[in-house]
Amino acid sequence: xxxxxxILREYGVLLLVGQYPNGPLGGLTITLVLSVLGLVLAFPLxxxxxxxxxxxxxxxxxxxxxxxxxVRGVPLLMFIFWVYFFVPVxxxxxxxxxxxxxxxxxxxxxxxxxxxxxxxxxxxxxxxTEAARAVGLSYTQTMTKVVLPQALYNMVPxxxxxxxxxxxxxxxxxVISVNEVTFAANQINSSLMTQPFQVYFIxxxxxxxxxxxxxxxxxxxxxxxxxxxxxxxxxxxSPALAATGPIASEHAA
Amino acid sequence: MxxxxxxxxxxxxxxxxxxxxxxxxxxELTLAAWLFAMALGMVLAVVRMADSxxxxxxxxxYVEYHQNVPMLVQVFLWYFGMxxxxxxxxxxxxxxxxxxxxxxxxxxxxxxAAYVSEGLRGGIRSIPKSQLEAARAIGLSYLQxxxxxxxxxxxxxxxxxxxxxxxLLFKNTSLAMTIGVAELTYATREIESQSFKTVxxxxxxxxxxxxxxxxxxTAGAGLESRYRIRTR
Numbered sequence: 001x002x003x004x005x006x007i008l009r010e011y012g013v014l015l016l017v018g019q020y021p022n023g024p025l026g027g028l029t030i031t032l033v034l035s036v037l038g039l040v041l042a043f044p045l046x047x048x049x050x051x052x053x054x055x056x057x058x059x060x061x062x063x064x065x066x067x068x069x070x071v072r073g074v075p076l077l078m079f080i081f082w083v084y085f086f087v088p089v090x091x092x093x094x095x096x097x098x099x100x101x102x103x104x105x106x107x108x109x110x111x112x113x114x115x116x117x118x119x120x121x122x123x124x125x126x127x128x129t130e131a132a133r134a135v136g137l138s139y140t141q142t143m144t145k146v147v148l149p150q151a152l153y154n155m156v157p158x159x160x161x162x163x164x165x166x167x168x169x170x171x172x173x174x175v176i177s178v179n180e181v182t183f184a185a186n187q188i189n190s191s192l193m194t195q196p197f198q199v200y201f202i203x204x205x206x207x208x209x210x211x212x213x214x215x216x217x218x219x220x221x222x223x224x225x226x227x228x229x230x231x232x233x234x235x236x237x238s239p240a241l242a243a244t245g246p247i248a249s250e251h252a253a
Numbered sequence: 254m255x256x257x258x259x260x261x262x263x264x265x266x267x268x269x270x271x272x273x274x275x276x277x278x279x280x281e282l283t284l285a286a287w288l289f290a291m292a293l294g295m296v297l298a299v300v301r302m303a304d305s306x307x308x309x310x311x312x313x314x315y316v317e318y319h320q321n322v323p324m325l326v327q328v329f330l331w332y333f334g335m336x337x338x339x340x341x342x343x344x345x346x347x348x349x350x351x352x353x354x355x356x357x358x359x360x361x362x363x364x365x366a367a368y369v370s371e372g373l374r375g376g377i378r379s380i381p382k383s384q385l386e387a388a389r390a391i392g393l394s395y396l397q398x399x400x401x402x403x404x405x406x407x408x409x410x411x412x413x414x415x416x417x418x419x420x421l422l423f424k425n426t427s428l429a430m431t432i433g434v435a436e437l438t439y440a441t442r443e444i445e446s447q448s449f450k451t452v453x454x455x456x457x458x459x460x461x462x463x464x465x466x467x468x469x470x471t472a473g474a475g476l477e478s479r480y481r482i483r484t485r
Binding site: 069081164175182189196198 | 451
């Protein structure tokens with residue numbers, strides 16, 4: 001226990017912000033920046049893929065389904081290496097580890113978000129779409145004015161869970177030397193040499209505190225939203241959340 | 254990337270052997286960790302159903318820890334951290350017995366057991382309580398009631414979740430690369446750095462991963478339709 005405290009005293013700042021202000025920003029800060037960027041940039045793409053996936057047009061459905069299956073079937077590590085090797089070739093310039101990781105996360109998360117959005121849309125009662133079309137709204141209007149706003153509201157807990165997954169996935173940035181918190185812990189471990197258990201215990205504790213609070217938040221929101229929906233329309237409550245639940249918890253890198 | 258793809262390089266020298274060894278190790282790790290995770294996950298799910306507060310709290314914290322810490326960090330904690338706590342003799346035994354594979358198997362298995370137990374718990378919770386009461390009423394013990402009545406039903410309900418966790422476990426065996434287990438991703442990296450045939454080798458291993466994942470998903474879908482609980 002003493003050694004854990006002394007490691008924290010000596011290297012706590014490195015774990016939080018990396019070498020900053022004497023060097024580049026790193027540590028937990030970069031982990032969070034990566035996760036937020038990854039998820040926020042992936043979101044519009046995820047909605048687009050979801051809409052393509054449930055579109056009545058076959059030439060939109062097929063590629064969307066293909067993207068989702070490829071992402072679900074190939075390890076994240078493989079994606080990181082693909083982006084790492086091929087984005088510089090495509091763009092003709094060197095790309096930092098940070099950018100590589102953001103691009104990878106955006107592609108990977110977009111596919112998972114697409115499945116959440118789709119479940120959210122399909123979990124709404126059909127009457128919503130029918131009523132919207134009946135009052136004369138077009139397909140696009142129905143989606144943007146009636147279906148999506150409701151579906152997105154119901155998806156909020158699943159999105160928070162997805163944020164937790166993204167945070168956990170950023171740890172893989174370590175393999176391409178992105179200086180996030182796992183990388184910082186490895187640096188500490190190799191300079192200390194003698195206390196690997198304590199170092200990785202601290203690392204696990206940091207992730208746990210962060211992710212556990214977010215998981216709790218997701219559960220709280222889910223209960224609240226469920227309760228609100230129970231009050232308004234009962235039959236549609238379970239399918240949406242039953243459908244989003246397993247997908248949200250599906251990938252834990 | 255003007256040049257054409259040339260897969261023939263991959264059939265030269267030691268490369269085929271490396272790829273084969275990588276695929277084999279990946280299968281071994283997947284199978285071993287899967288069996289471990291399923292067995293432990295079932296035990297955890299049953300323990301959580303028990304009427305003991307201590308047991309419930311233990312399983313709950315086990316699950317929260319393994320679900321809220323990145324699997325890579327769990328692998329590191331086991332590989333770099335745990336041996337340091339063991340006596341010297343045990344460390345030597347580990348080093349002599351392929352400690353990378355062993356500790357990757359333990360850490361991946363322990364982590365996925367948490368997911369399996371949550372999946373099963375979801376299944377168990379959706380079975381009406383009267384099932385357990387009826388089973389106990391006709392004289393089955395708690396364990397018998399779990400094994401003969403609850404688990405078979407819960408397994409069916411949890412099947413889709415378990416299938417997606419199986420794919421997840423399979424994909425995550427690639428993390429073992431980071432501690433030097435020579436599975437497929439590791440072999441891919443090695444061959445890439447020696448042959449510089451980046452596209453070819455990454456394409457090959459991506460197709461292998463994707464093919465096996467799709468196979469698991471298809472098999473899962475088959476099982477689901479076969480064992481679906483029929484309702485009238």
